[in-house]
Amino acid sequence: MSSTNLPHQSEELERLRALLPGWVKTSKTMCQAGKVASYIPELSKAPADALGIHVIDFSGNSVTAGDCGLSFTMQSISKVFTLLLALIDRGPEIVFDKVGMEPTGDNFNSMLKLELVQPSIPFNPLINAGAIAISSLIGGDGPEEKSERVLRFFRRLAGNPELAYDLDVYRSEALSADLNRSMAYFLKDKGVLKGKVDDVLDVYFRHCSIAVTCSDLSRMALVLANDGTDPLSGEVLIPRRYVQIAKTFMVTCGMYNASGQFAIEVGLPAKSGVAGGILTLVPGRYGIGIVGPSLNPKGNSIAGVHLLETLSQSLDWSLF
């Protein structure tokens, strides 16, 4: 993939620069129809009316609008990148022995199908049960080393050596995670998890609590948009085949059980988190980071999804 932009791409970025502030303003009005997540108590402190976006192209030109300086935790967005690290560390055969490849149609924190469908492995790596199983597959000796490797990987992808945990969110989740804890014990009983449940959960809580801005998300997305090579440095960070796997999961399961509707309305690989982030990309063109902490009933940023629908439909970005 060439790192120079075609003329029509920079024209599009100029168009975006002119249009985004108005689109953000319109989408912001959706915030009041949603709710900030509160099941992790610390997340409820986020500003409910915020909406920000950062779009970056392969030459490093970017457009931002709204509250793009807001810091928030990655939450489920991190699951895409822990999956990638587990694939790099263990290879697809071992990874897909422990997690499946199918959407569930259930909530991201549902345990329903774990017992209902045999074998008892999580349906996919982007639901909580699947991501917890993935945490146990990250290479490293104990939870500290595994977490350290995750953080280092994320810093390289974001091109930001300062990425760090939000320890308040980390503690808040660790103290309120009864449901995730019960899932982890169930997975341990079924032989999906090896080692100590608390150690595996510690790795999981930590990667969910990595703090980012829209700009960090857009840089991480840019690497996926260029099939694993950072277009700005030329460095190969992830094998192309693994990016292909991750992007497919993003299309089929990235927006939880609203992924089908999102594929119809927006048509781009994306991953959301309960802190209100959305990471998405236009393959071969842009990395995009969005934040809007007010969520719809499916757990996706209500204003963020609205903004992406406007963008994709106005600029004809759908892959389908």
Ligand SMILES: NC(=O)CC[C@H](N)C(=O)O
């Ligand atoms: N959907 C999410 O972003 C969920 C992540 C969150 N840390 C949890 O486990 O519940």
